[in-house]
Amino acid sequence: MEKINLAQKFNLFNEYWSPRIAGELNETHVKLVKLKGEFIWHHHEAEDELFWVVKGRLLIKFRDRDLWLDEGELVIIPKGVEHMPVAEEEVHLVLIEPKTTVNTGNVQNERTAPEQWI
Amino acid sequence: MEKINLAQKFNLFNEYWSPRIAGELNETHVKLVKLKGEFIWHHHEAEDELFWVVKGRLLIKFRDRDLWLDEGELVIIPKGVEHMPVAEEEVHLVLIEPKTTVNTGNVQNERTAPEQWI
Numbered sequence A, B: 001m002e003k004i005n006l007a008q009k010f011n012l013f014n015e016y017w018s019p020r021i022a023g024e025l026n027e028t029h030v031k032l033v034k035l036k037g038e039f040i041w042h043h044h045e046a047e048d049e050l051f052w053v054v055k056g057r058l059l060i061k062f063r064d065r066d067l068w069l070d071e072g073e074l075v076i077i078p079k080g081v082e083h084m085p086v087a088e089e090e091v092h093l094v095l096i097e098p099k100t101t102v103n104t105g106n107v108q109n110e111r112t113a114p115e116q117w118i
Helices: A006-010 B006-010
Strands: A020-025 A028-038 A049-055 A057-062 A066-070 A073-077 A083-098 B020-025 B028-038 B049-055 B058-062 B066-069 B073-077 B083-098
Touching: A006 A028, A006 A049, A006 A083, A020 B049, A020 B073, A049 A057, A049 A066, A049 B020, A066 A073, A073 B020, B006 B028, B006 B049, B006 B083, B049 B058, B066 B073
Parallel strands: none
Antiparallel strands: A020 A028, A028 A083, A049 A073, A049 A083, A057 A066, A057 A083, B020 B028, B028 B083, B049 B073, B049 B083, B058 B066, B058 B083
16 A cells, blocks of 8 residues: 555656556546547446546537636546547646546547556 | 536535545545544445545554655555544545445444535
């Protein structure tokens, strides 16, 4: 049982859109991810996702509206809801979601990331 | 689906050791709690808990050691592990844990808090 210092962990990698698993509890993963640019439209069939911005400003596009998240803000995206994250500048994001969650959800393509611990 | 601004939410209450539920995902609650002083020794039979310090400095006592968490640091306490949080100064903490989790774990006393949304 070691503590996780978020700033230190984020310093350990630079790749965008490639989540790193930092911890596990109750079949849930705590993931750190750096974002820059646009992701893809997708949804998760069975998993709600928590997005928590720890650095920068994130736009999450939904089919019916845009949501901006600043540092210290979070949102829970329910299963089935289509979304596309967009980061004009670099964003550091913590994701909390079931271990079964794939980053691209219902889509499988070159942006689908493997499981990686940090 | 509304975003949660942590600073705004923490401004809405002042009671210590009384967690407020701010969100729910996959049978998990996101709780905000203000701490000051000592809590009680307890453990959770079935639930791992995530402690994330967003303001202040928290001491978590375990039976075999002390762990200090500063702002931006988090720890996952596995089920069954006895712990006692101690906050010399006010701490703002986010807890992520199963909906079944009771704040005093295996102990039921005057510090056991009811479920409250914020």
